[in-house]
Amino acid sequence: MKEWWQKFFIPLAGEVMFSPREAQAKVEVDQVLKNVRLPKGAKILDLACGTGRHSIQFAKKDYDVTGLDFTLGFIKTAMQSSDKHKVKVNFVRGDMKKLKPHFGANEFDLVETWRSLRY
Ligand SMILES: C[S@@+](CC[C@H](N)C(=O)[O-])C[C@H]1O[C@@H](n2cnc3c(N)ncnc32)[C@H](O)[C@@H]1O
Numbered sequence: 001m002k003e004w005w006q007k008f009f010i011p012l013a014g015e016v017m018f019s020p021r022e023a024q025a026k027v028e029v030d031q032v033l034k035n036v037r038l039p040k041g042a043k044i045l046d047l048a049c050g051t052g053r054h055s056i057q058f059a060k061k062d063y064d065v066t067g068l069d070f071t072l073g074f075i076k077t078a079m080q081s082s083d084k085h086k087v088k089v090n091f092v093r094g095d096m097k098k099l100k101p102h103f104g105a106n107e108f109d110l111v112e113t114w115r116s117l118r119y
Pocket residue numbers: 005009017018047048049050051052053054068069070071074094095096097113114115116117
């Protein structure tokens with residue numbers, strides 16, 4: 001049986017969640033980076049990246065970014081968007097509760113996750 005989060009995140013939910021916050025992504029990423037000291041090229045995991053709005057902003061700042069999300073449609077949009085912005089991001093489809101098949105221990109310098117809705 002599917003869990004709620006496997007059915008909830010459909011394109012319409014994406015429209016509601018991401019479109020209004022697209023313009024905020026740079027501000028939010030700057031806010032994160034103000035609180036950590038990360039050298040350029042550091043490895044960042046954008047956990048539950050959605051359509052990759054933060055992943056792309058991190059990549060624009062020369063970080064080595066991976067975005068992981070379960071929703072295939074969001075991952076596809078994220079890939080198109082990173083192409084459009086001409087940045088390289090490694091997008092992975094997966095369950096954030098099961099990271100072992102995808103990544104090694106201590107693989108990232110920063111793991112960022114952002115909840116774009118107040119629910
Ligand atoms: C509120 S959205 C936030 C997306 C992104 N961080 C942002 O701020 O634009 C939550 C995201 O979590 C993803 N998600 C929910 N449960 C997940 C899980 N178990 N594993 C991976 N992704 C998950 C959804 O597909 C959705 O893209």
